[in-house]
Amino acid sequence: MIQPANRTQGVKEYYFSVKLKEIAKLNEGAVKVLNLGIGDPDMSPSEDTWEMLKEACAHPKSHGYQSYVGIPALREGFSKWYKTFFNVDLNPDNEILPLLGSKEGVMITSLAYLNEGDEVLIPNPSYPTYTSVTNLLGGKIVSYPLVEENNYHPDFDALEKRDLSKVKIMWVNYPHMPTGARASKELLEKIVAFGLKHKILIVNDNPYSFILNDTPLSIMSIEGAKDCCIELNSLSKSHNMPGWRVGMICGKAEMLEPVLKVKTNMDSGMFYPVQQAAIKALAEDQSWYDSINKVYKIRRDLVFKLMNLIGCSPREDQGGMFVWAAIPKKYKDGYELSDKILKESKVFITPGGIFGDQGDKYIRISLCSSEAGIEEAIERIKEN
Template identity: 60%
Template sequence: MKTAKRLESIHEYYFSQKLREIEELNKQGEKVINLGIGSPDLAPHAEVINALQEESRKSNVHGYQGYKGIPAFREAIANWYQRWYHVTLNPNTEVLPLIGSKEGIMHICMTYLNEGDEALIPNPGYPTYRSAVQLAGGKVREYELKEEADWMPDFAALEQQDLSNVKLMWVNYPQMPTGQLPTQELFEQIVAFGKNHNILICHDNPYSFILNDKPMSLLSVDGAKDVVIELNSLSKSHNMAGWRIGMLCGAKERIEEVLRFKSNMDSGMFLPLQVAAATALKLGKEWHDGLNAEYTERRKKVFSLLDNLECTYAKDQVGMFVWARIPSTYKSGFELSDKILQQAKVFITPGGIFGSAGDKYIRVSLCSPVALFEEAISRILKS
């Protein structure tokens, strides 16, 4: 049986392959320390878990749900955006709950891209942007982000290009994998660029609360809703990655357009999950402060680990990873990553999986306890 042509340029997700390799090493008794994947290891708030348990006990909550989510959840999202981002959203028309924001990337590409349409994606950037564009039949056009430019787009270079066939631009700040924070000026430039070229700006915003006390939304820029839609998620900010709870926010017209596709892909989100998610979104500053205090201690250990590897890095980066340049003695992050895995049985993500501009970098996840980082450092020093 032949697979569809749309899969010809799509490969298995890197982490899917690597996890199998690590699993095989573990079966051999190696006990690999995985510092690669950004899956929070801490639990959600107890009130969130209680809400899920209590709601799940009810007999009338187990059926299909509406495609737009329950009003209480949409209102919680709108209130959360107002409270933290100072963005006003109409919960009835400008908010769409998602079964994880990753599905939203695919929904957006399928909604707007025709065969041959182009989408701008960052290099380095989240690999799913590329695969979703290609699966939708679109063409990827990379825009390179450089360390010397603070990992921000070169708009002057973009303006020199023929952008007539570009329909979407994927942006992501705080940026993954580099941890670069946005500035107000950058956000204003992105919105202006979208308006000048009639390009829909798709902002992926799951990291704004991690090690960052000033969360920002691209929708906060005046007139942003004319050209911007924003994905967000509870995976990182509320330790709910496996719950698959995300959201799309934007103008009424954009929400309705994406819903036309999404409503053919799923049958709504489990009601108790929505109630629990609404509870999570009501948590206060003390929740984020506590979470970030833990990540701060972990990041200190990661800095120490990277120092031992003679890598260089910016200490002001945010998010749940640390991005670091490898020593010149290695050809690529893949080489360093493979060496550490083979010799120390510690897995660190090579930056090249995020694009060619990441070849000279590695990325370390903060999603492990301090003791595990200490063990990883000990192994590396002994190897």
């Protein structure tokens, strides 16, 4: 057998990819699994977004290759979005780069800045892709714990005691996934100051700002941020467009240049109708976000009820599209509780340990299921 590259030995197949195969097997039976684990928005994009997609498909040049940096109107749309909701000024000509989803941004930013052996500060718990990409590229992971007692914020006193001389990138993400912890302006100021002091590239992954979060914040609004920070954002969660693959990265032009070099060698631009539809989505006013959050608030109340039913303890001040909660002490970890509920009730919830060992004693439930689906999950669990 031809041997795969050594870099593949440092990563495993994505947890949800494996779990979905297991769920598919279970679904061959009479009772289908209720999946409350994955953050896959089930509500629709706006009607204007749909109409523009259909209209743009008729454009004579819609099926050709597109610019690597997106059409100018899309970059302008992102710029206006940031000014309207974050009060951040971004030059659409050179401070915004559209992406095929922000997950692409995690990879190409790492490719653009990491050499083998460079160290990367990664929060624990956090989005698993930060870790897997760093492993694939031969970087060294330096985990920094986020604990409930500190509101899942970095412990800067502890970080300052470390040898940071080889750290190249620090990943941050607020509202935080998976815990739902929010950032404050004061926290973002501390993060920027830390990056400037130690000459570390801060990458803020910011796709959850508009979900159950009354004060959207961008790290780019902080003085000095453009000298050490770049930010990823996405329409996947905020505009119910996960499969459309529309994201962006923003920052000082000089800091985006290496990212653009990598991107131009990896893809050939975004489908023109999707770009036009994204422009419409970005133009939605506050009422759009309010309508989505109205639904999420109802679902969150139901998930709190489900959490209490299984003896978990969620905090009520969470943002984003998930509910994070500590498990009862009788369970070894979140995997044990998750497997028990899947086996007995055909309901899947996510064990917190997939986000790092700081999540071992937690579980996470997604708000991307209908009220009826969550209510059915509650009834199934009651029966067992």
